Amino acid sequence: MDRRVVVPGDLLSDDGKRSGEGTFVKDGKVYSLLYGLANFRDRINVIPLAGKYVPTSGDNIIGIVKDVTFSNWIVDINSPYDGLLHISEYPMRIESDEMSKHLRVGTSIMTRVKDVDSTMKVELTLSDRKLGVLKTGRIVEISHTRVPRLIGKGGSMISMLKKELNCNIFVGQNGRIWINGGAEDMDLALKTILLIEKEAHTNGLTDRIVEFLKSEKGARS
Amino acid sequence: MDESNISFFDKEGRRLDGRRVDELRPLKIEVGVLARADGSCYIEMGGNKVIAAVYGPREVHPRHLQEVTRAIVRYRYNMASFSVEERKRPGPDRRSYELSKVSREALEPVILTSYFPRSVIDVFVEVLQADAGTRTAGINAASVALADAGIPMRSMITSCAAGKVGDQIVLDPMKEEDNFGQADMPIAMTPSGEITLLQMDGHLSQDQFHQAMELAIKGCRDIYNLQRKSLIDRYNQLENVEAEPVEEVKACD
Amino acid sequence: MTNVISEIRKDFLYNLLLKGERSDGRSFEDYREISIERNLISKAEGSALVKLGKSQVLVGIKMQPGEPFQDSPNRGVIITNAELVPLASPTFEPGPPNETGIELARLVDRGVRESKAVDLEALCIVPGKQVWIIFIDVHILDDCGNILDASSLGAIAALLTTKVPASKFGLGDDYPLPVKDIPIATTAIEFSDVAMFDPDSDEESIANTKLTVITTADGSICGMQKSGTGVLSPDQVYRIVDIAGEKAKEIREKFLEA
Numbered sequence: 071m072d073r074r075v076v077v078p079g080d081l082l083s084d085d086g087k088r089s090g091e092g093t094f095v096k097d098g099k100v101y102s103l104l105y106g107l108a109n110f111r112d113r114i115n116v117i118p119l120a121g122k123y124v125p126t127s128g129d130n131i132i133g134i135v136k137d138v139t140f141s142n143w144i145v146d147i148n149s150p151y152d153g154l155l156h157i158s159e160y161p162m163r164i165e166s167d168e169m170s171k172h173l174r175v176g177t178s179i180m181t182r183v184k185d186v187d188s189t190m191k192v193e194l195t196l197s198d199r200k201l202g203v204l205k206t207g208r209i210v211e212i213s214h215t216r217v218p219r220l221i222g223k224g225g226s227m228i229s230m231l232k233k234e235l236n237c238n239i240f241v242g243q244n245g246r247i248w249i250n251g252g253a254e255d256m257d258l259a260l261k262t263i264l265l266i267e268k269e270a271h272t273n274g275l276t277d278r279i280v281e282f283l284k285s286e287k288g289a290r291s
Numbered sequence: 292m293d294e295s296n297i298s299f300f301d302k303e304g305r306r307l308d309g310r311r312v313d314e315l316r317p318l319k320i321e322v323g324v325l326a327r328a329d330g331s332c333y334i335e336m337g338g339n340k341v342i343a344a345v346y347g348p349r350e351v352h353p354r355h356l357q358e359v360t361r362a363i364v365r366y367r368y369n370m371a372s373f374s375v376e377e378r379k380r381p382g383p384d385r386r387s388y389e390l391s392k393v394s395r396e397a398l399e400p401v402i403l404t405s406y407f408p409r410s411v412i413d414v415f416v417e418v419l420q421a422d423a424g425t426r427t428a429g430i431n432a433a434s435v436a437l438a439d440a441g442i443p444m445r446s447m448i449t450s451c452a453a454g455k456v457g458d459q460i461v462l463d464p465m466k467e468e469d470n471f472g473q474a475d476m477p478i479a480m481t482p483s484g485e486i487t488l489l490q491m492d493g494h495l496s497q498d499q500f501h502q503a504m505e506l507a508i509k510g511c512r513d514i515y516n517l518q519r520k521s522l523i524d525r526y527n528q529l530e531n532v533e534a535e536p537v538e539e540v541k542a543c544d
Numbered sequence: 545m546t547n548v549i550s551e552i553r554k555d556f557l558y559n560l561l562l563k564g565e566r567s568d569g570r571s572f573e574d575y576r577e578i579s580i581e582r583n584l585i586s587k588a589e590g591s592a593l594v595k596l597g598k599s600q601v602l603v604g605i606k607m608q609p610g611e612p613f614q615d616s617p618n619r620g621v622i623i624t625n626a627e628l629v630p631l632a633s634p635t636f637e638p639g640p641p642n643e644t645g646i647e648l649a650r651l652v653d654r655g656v657r658e659s660k661a662v663d664l665e666a667l668c669i670v671p672g673k674q675v676w677i678i679f680i681d682v683h684i685l686d687d688c689g690n691i692l693d694a695s696s697l698g699a700i701a702a703l704l705t706t707k708v709p710a711s712k713f714g715l716g717d718d719y720p721l722p723v724k725d726i727p728i729a730t731t732a733i734e735f736s737d738v739a740m741f742d743p744d745s746d747e748e749s750i751a752n753t754k755l756t757v758i759t760t761a762d763g764s765i766c767g768m769q770k771s772g773t774g775v776l777s778p779d780q781v782y783r784i785v786d787i788a789g790e791k792a793k794e795i796r797e798k799f800l801e802a
Contacts, residue, residue, distance in 0.1 A: 075523045078401070078438055079446025079482060094445065103403065103445070105438035105522055119526065120330065121441025122348055124407070150348040150410040189359050190408045208555065215441075260556075271526070325686045326598040327633050327745075338586070342685065344631040367638055369629060372681040373588040373604025381627055381681070382640060415631035417683070419602060420585050 072110035076102040082114045092116030107271075119271075123149045123214040123244040125192050129183040130201075132209060132246035133194065135173050140166050143173050145181070148211065148244045151190045155181065159195040161202070178204040180240055180248065207238070207250030210260055212267040214245035219270040220263065227266070227276060234283045235259045258286055297471055299457040307468070308337075312461045315451070315510055320431075320521040322439050330440025332521075334432040337465055338422030340374075343432035345440040347412035362407035366395035368429055370418040390426045397430050397450065397479040397488035403443040412442060423469035427452050427477050430488065435518050447518055448487055450479035451510035453503035455495060460502040462510045474499070478507045482515050554750045561736060567746065568597075573787055575742040580697070580799055582705045590706030590721070594698040597744060598688035600632075603680065603698035605706045607721075609669055609713050610677040620667025620675045624653035626682040626695060633687040648692055651769055652682060652699045655727035655758040658766040662703065663722055669715060676708065678721075689744035692756060696729035701800060726800050727766055728792035731756040732784045734776060739784045741791060755781065757788035761796065765789075 076082065082093060083100040090113035092104045102108060106118040125131070125147060133145035133153050145153040157169060164172060173179065180202055184195040196202060212220070220241055221228045232239050237251030237259045249259045262279060269275055300306060310316070316337030325331035328344035335341075351357040368390040372379050383391075395414070402412065414437065416429035430450035437444060454464035455474035469475055474493025480486045495503060560567055570576070576597030585591035590605035612619060626649035630636045641649065656662060667676040680702070682695045706721040732739045733751035740747060743754075753774030758767035765785070770776060776784075 075526055077447060077519050077522050078444035092443070096445075101445070103443040104441060106441070118441040120439065122329070150350055150407060152350075188408070190410075208559070210556065325600070325631070326688050327686055328631065340585070342631065346630075346634055349634070367630065371602070371604060371627070371683045372625065372679065373585055373591065373606050373683075376587055378606035378608065378679050378681075381625055383638075413630070415629065417629055417631050417685070419683070420587055 074108055075106070076108045076116060077105050078102055080108075082108055082110075082116075088112065088114045090115035092118060118215060120213070121215060123147070124190075125149055125151065125153070125183045125186055125244070127183055127185055129243040130240075131181060131183065131244040132204070132240070132242035132248055133179050133181050133244075135175050135177045135179070137175065138170050138173070143169065145179070145194060147192070147194075148214070148246055149192075151192050153181070153183070153192045153194040155179075155194040155196065159184065159193075159197055161196055161198075173203065178209055178248075180204055180242075204248050207248055208256055208260065210247050210249070210263055212245050212247065212263065214243065216267045216270040217241060217243060217245060219275070220247070220266050222276070227279070230276075230280070231259070231262060234280075234287075235262065254290065258283070258290075261286070297457075297467075299468060299472075300459065306456075306461065306465075308465055312459060313506055313509065315463045315513060316465065318514065318517055320435060320517055322435055322521050322525045328436070328440075330436040330438065330442070332432040332435035332439060334428050334435075336422075336424055336428040336431070337463070338420060339418070339425055339428040340420035341416060341418050341425060341428040341432050343414065343416045343429060343436040345412065345414055345433070345436045345442065347440070347442070348407040348410035349413070351409065351411040356411070357409045360408050361404035362402075362410045362412050364395055364399045364402060364404065364412050364414070366391050366398065366414045366416070366433070368394055368416045368418070368426065370421060370425070374418045374421045390429075393488055393490060394426060394430050394433065398433060398437065398448050400485075400487050401445045401448060401481060402437070403445070406443055412437075423464055423466040424452055424477070426450070427479070430479050431514060431518060435522060438522055446481040446483065447515060448479050448481060449511040449515040449518060450477060450488060451507050451514055452477035453507040453510070455493060455499060455503070460499055460506060462506045474503070476500075476503050476507065478504070478511070480508065480511050482512070484508070557746060557750055558736070561738065566740065568744070570742075572738060572740045573791065575791065575795065576744070578697070578795065578799060580701050582701060588702075589709055590702040590704075592698045592701035592705065593685075594694045594701065596690060596694040596697070596742070598686060599691055599694050600684075600686040601691055601694040601698045602683045602685055603695065603702040604683065605702045605721075606679040606681065607676055607706070607709055608679075609674050609715070612668075612672070612675040616664075617672040618668045618675070619664040620662070621677045622653065622657060622662065622664070622680065623677065624649045624656070624680040624682070624699070626652065626684070628684050628687075628691075632684040632691075636684075636687070647769070647771065648695060649682065651692060651729065651756060651758070651767065652680065652696050654767040654769075655696050655729055656680065656699060656703065659725040659727035659758070659760045661700065661723050661725040661727055663724060666722055678703075678706075687745065689746075689748050690731055690742050693729050693731050693742065696727070696758065697795070697799070700726055700728070704800065725760050726796050727758050727760055728796050728800075729756055729758045729767070730788040730791045730795075732788070733772075734774060734780055734784075737780075739780065739787070741787065755784050757785055757792075759789050759792040763789050763793065 137144035143155040319335040330345040427450035456472040476491040479488035588604040734753040
């Protein structure tokens with residue numbers, strides 16, 4: 071299993087068929103598009119170390135309403151692009167002049183990306199019982215590139231955190247994370263998430279987080 | 292000033308600062324030096340001290356500037372008032388507008404702007420201390436800052452100048468060689484040899500032009516190696532990466 | 545460009561405040577780590593790079609002979625300018641200084657001028673005809689909060705390293721610029737009846753009142769500025785002024801006295 075840091079333009083392979091995310095093919099060879107970690111499996115993917123969140127259809131994210139028009143809520147989704155939540159995507163039938171009553175500027179919502187077109191018009195939806203307004207709890211923001219690490223292989227890291235922290239945790243693909251639980255548990259959850267963000271690329275992180283949680287909880291009691 | 296009175300080379304052919312004709316000035320590159328910017332790079336090339344920052348892709352303001360199919364790229368070259376011998380009035384002048392334009396055109400060919408419609412990638416270059424070759428230093432720093440910001444590019448861009456002093460072609464002219472020399476030719480290129488910037492002022496014969504190009508291309512190769520090394524060294528803790536690769540997973544609740 | 549994120553951060557910071565904490569663990573009066581690098585710009589007569597937490601400000605001093613102002617024919621001239629370049633923050637736009645940049649420059653200038661740190665009479669070359677002009681140019685590199693205090697610190701640190709370039713203009717030998725005082729600006733925000741010194745950028749974005757106090761080496765006040773749209777009670781002001789004097793003394797002793 072080969073992994074190494076690459077820069078844009080680095081030659082990764084002579085076999086164009088192995089081109090994955092963050093790469094391009096020229097004259098049958100695979101090159102890196104990004105400054106990041108190249109992952110050499112059947113396909114070669116380059117995972118960037120930095121970059122903005124660009125929404126894809128199906129992403130579950132946390133947005134903040136920033137404007138209300140006559141038929142859309144404009145939602146900040148921590149991206150160069152705003153999300154548009156059309157009035158018809160609200161789980162209830164409501165009138166245009168009632169929109170602010172239900173979702174006003176500053177409201178945080180758990181939402182899903184319904185569609186993204188070629189001009190990066192991003193359509194959101196709330197039509198799903200698992201989605202909705204975030205009234206209680208806290209939201210923290212990390213770099214979206216660290217989200218896979220926070221979730222872990224097969225969801226291992228995030229399941230462990232939910233159990234050990236006794237909190238409800240929703241990880242948005244756009245780097246926004248919602249936590250809900252007792253005050254002290256939420257404090258610890260916040261600290262832990264920020265620690266994971268800081269050390270996302272290091273070795274043995276899972277074990278260190280387990281240790282960290284043990285000692286923090288021990289200090290509490 | 293009468294050029295015939297200045298001797299640009301000593302008996303051994305060394306230049307005013309001791310370099311050989313094909314030697315670059317000392318070079319230092321630091322990646323990720325600013326907290327607010329999405330990507331940044333500080334560079335010292337000889338006496339030049341230049342810092343570049345990248346913001347983007349981000350929303351375009353004013354909106355009417357946006358392009359439906361791609362990101363626009365903006366490049367702003369600016370010199371600090373204290374960067375030159377005689378204090379410079381703040382703000383852009385005609386020279387900085389021209390430098391900004393050609394520098395942007397040096398980088399834009401390799402940026403995959405189609406990935407980010409209706410957005411802008413802003414590149415800001417501040418010259419903190421000037422010593423001939425600020426535009427090439429700026430482009431070198433900007434290229435690294437773009438990579439640091441996670442902007443997708445077909446390749447890096449490297450920039451370097453060749454000049455002519457005392458009828459001799461030299462690499463990376465310093466201040467006196469630039470002021471009293473006979474030609475100055477900055478270029479920028481990709482590692483595979485595609486030229487993205489080419490400017491020249493002064494006087495060169497066809498033959499001298501070929502020599503200058505060859506020297507500048509060689510200079511770019513050396514600078515590219517340092518750009519690449521700086522980026523890779525920046526994350527040296529990653530040499531020890533996890534054995535289990537992390538998959539891209541959809542967010543769950 | 546408004547900052548929608550401040551809703552999340554506001555909430556986060558507010559919760560910490562209720563427990564008497566700041567997001568980086570500092571006390572309400574603590575300054576972040578400060579470092580000053582001097583003389584890094586050889587073309588300038590004096591220079592200093594100040595790092596205050598993650599904020600970075602570079603100040604350069606240039607000097608040249610010029611004409612005095614008509615109403616002060618025997619005094620040197622100080623011109624202070626601040627460039628809030630777009631490189632330093634996503635909210636800075638290119639162009640001439642806006643009201644924030646102008647206010648910052650004028651406050652840095654106020655500290656230097658009102659403390660009489662630089663003896664303007666000593667900068668007279670030919671009375672009525674030629675005096676030294678000092679340009680204090682503040683160049684913000686990274687705005688992570690409280691760039692005002694960082695700029696003010698940078699200005700006095702740079703002045704302390706400045707050499708008058710007399711030889712360049714045939715006016716004798718170069719000599720160190722005489723600096724007679726060390727003004728230090730200290731800024732606090734008022735948030736929910738608590739005064740927090742040296743606000744970082746998140747704290748700045750949630751506060752609507754700021755008070756800057758500039759003190760001299762003997763503890764006198766030589767400049768003040770309340771900014772923002774909030775209000776302060778006299779008690780709040782006295783409290784901030786008290787602590788400001790102490791903080792300024794600490795910073796002065798640690799970084800600027802030989």
